Amino acid sequence: MPHTILFFVSRKQGISMEEFKTQYENDLLPLLKEVAGPHFPLEHTRRYIKRTEGQGKEATPRNPDTPAQVLVGAQADFDYDAIIELKFASEAAFGQFFQFVHTPEKAARVTAVEDRFMDRSQMRGVVLGDVVATKNE
Known part of the structure; x- marks a missing residue:
């Protein structure tokens, strides 16, 4: 059973x-592939929040000039910039x-790169339970 982790x-x-x-994409991902070697996840998916330049009506201290294009909820609900999904063959593979x-x-090498651009x-991070997808066929 696949084991999936989400990071915000x-x-x-x-x-x-x-x-x-x-x-x-150019610094962290290649380093992760290198240090993980054969243990790299089956999939490493990045989903970046779409942001626009210019102050939004509900600007947040973290994103005063780059509001997310929020459809439901508030700007403060979307102060993160990417959702990272790591998919492994099993919980043991993740371990x-x-x-x-x-x-x-x-860990020191990865942290040094992350510290350059990540807060x-x-x-x-969270472990996903069941994942159910419906496709338009």
């Missing part, structure tokens, strides 16, 4: 969305990945 990740103050995406990448040397104090 925020960029550091002063980092644009483009810089955030570029550093994630191997976690243990492998959290050795002191590897790690805002990061949140």
Whole structure:
């Protein structure tokens, strides 16, 4: 049974969305693939929140000039900048990945890159339960 983890990740103050995406895609992701080696997830999906330049009517301190395009809810509900989905073959596979990448040397390398563009104090993570998809066929 697949084991799926979601992380909600925020960029550091002063980092644009483009810089955030570029550093994630070009710096962090290749490093994660390198340090995880054979334990890299089956899938590593990034979903970036769409933001527009210009002050929104419900600006937040974290995003005063780059509001999300909120359909339901408030700006404060969407102060994170990306939803990261990691999919593993099993909970045991996730455990191997976690243990492998959290050795002191590897964890320090990953943290050093993340600290350049992520606000790690805002990061949140959760394990998903059942995932059900309906397709238009």
